[in-house]
Amino acid sequence: MKFFLDTANLEELKSGARWGIIDGVTTNPSLIAKEGVALEEQIRRICEIIDGDISAEVVAVKADEMLEQGRRLARIHKNVVVKVPLTRDGIRACSILSQEGIRVNVTLCFSAGQALLAAKAGAYFVSPFVGRLDDIGANGMDLIREIVQIYRNYGFNTQVLAASLRNTTHVIEAAKAGAHVGTLPYKVVDALFDHPLTDKGLDQFMKDYARAFQTTSAAI
Numbered sequence: 001m002k003f004f005l006d007t008a009n010l011e012e013l014k015s016g017a018r019w020g021i022i023d024g025v026t027t028n029p030s031l032i033a034k035e036g037v038a039l040e041e042q043i044r045r046i047c048e049i050i051d052g053d054i055s056a057e058v059v060a061v062k063a064d065e066m067l068e069q070g071r072r073l074a075r076i077h078k079n080v081v082v083k084v085p086l087t088r089d090g091i092r093a094c095s096i097l098s099q100e101g102i103r104v105n106v107t108l109c110f111s112a113g114q115a116l117l118a119a120k121a122g123a124y125f126v127s128p129f130v131g132r133l134d135d136i137g138a139n140g141m142d143l144i145r146e147i148v149q150i151y152r153n154y155g156f157n158t159q160v161l162a163a164s165l166r167n168t169t170h171v172i173e174a175a176k177a178g179a180h181v182g183t184l185p186y187k188v189v190d191a192l193f194d195h196p197l198t199d200k201g202l203d204q205f206m207k208d209y210a211r212a213f214q215t216t217s218a219a220i
Helices: 010-019 029-035 039-049 063-074 088-099 112-120 130-135 140-154 168-177 186-192 196-219
Strands: 002-006 024-026 053-057 080-085 104-109 125-128 159-162 181-184
Touching: 002 010, 002 186, 010 039, 010 186, 029 039, 039 053, 039 063, 053 104, 063 080, 063 088, 080 088, 088 104, 088 112, 104 112, 112 125, 112 140, 125 140, 130 140, 130 168, 140 159, 140 168, 159 168, 168 181, 168 186, 181 186
Parallel strands: 002 024, 002 181, 024 053, 053 080, 080 104, 104 125, 125 159, 159 181
Antiparallel strands: none
16 A cells, blocks of 8 residues: 655655655645645645655636646646546546546545546546544445445556545554555654554663673673
8 A cells, every 4th residue: 555645744745755655645725725835836845855646636616627727737747646526526627637648636535426436537546535434423444445346346447545544543444445545644654653562672672782792891
């Protein structure tokens, strides 16, 4: 499973890039607004840090406006994937952009039926939101499993990008379900490193090594 960072913060992206495990980035209008930099400029900056798919979301609700913005965003860098919402206008825009050779991420997916529409429209990614479904009492991971199964049944090329992953359990469950990509906040990726037995084991290794060689040096 590929790991994308779900952020528009340049410092988080630089830190993630240093680990050598980040395959791409997803952004949305809220994340861009948080950084206080215009969409196209911030996407350019992100493309300079991460060499991988960069999802840049249109800020529009009408298909014609989505098409105009999407084409403009796609010209920023070869790695840009245009992100559109899973609405009637968004699916229309996805279909047209896909036919033009522009890769599209269809976002805000909350049902298997919606995911079918995205695949039929030629989406490169579909982004089902796990955490937000959990918030309303549904099981968001069930949706990931349903979409993966349906896509396999019919050989759709659309990749399942598990979004709204809020903790390490979500990440592991998405991987077990067969999601092609998981997009994670920086803090969730960082938390994947942590285990008390790793810390305990490393501490013991360092103490044993230091004790052995300190003893040897003292004897000499």
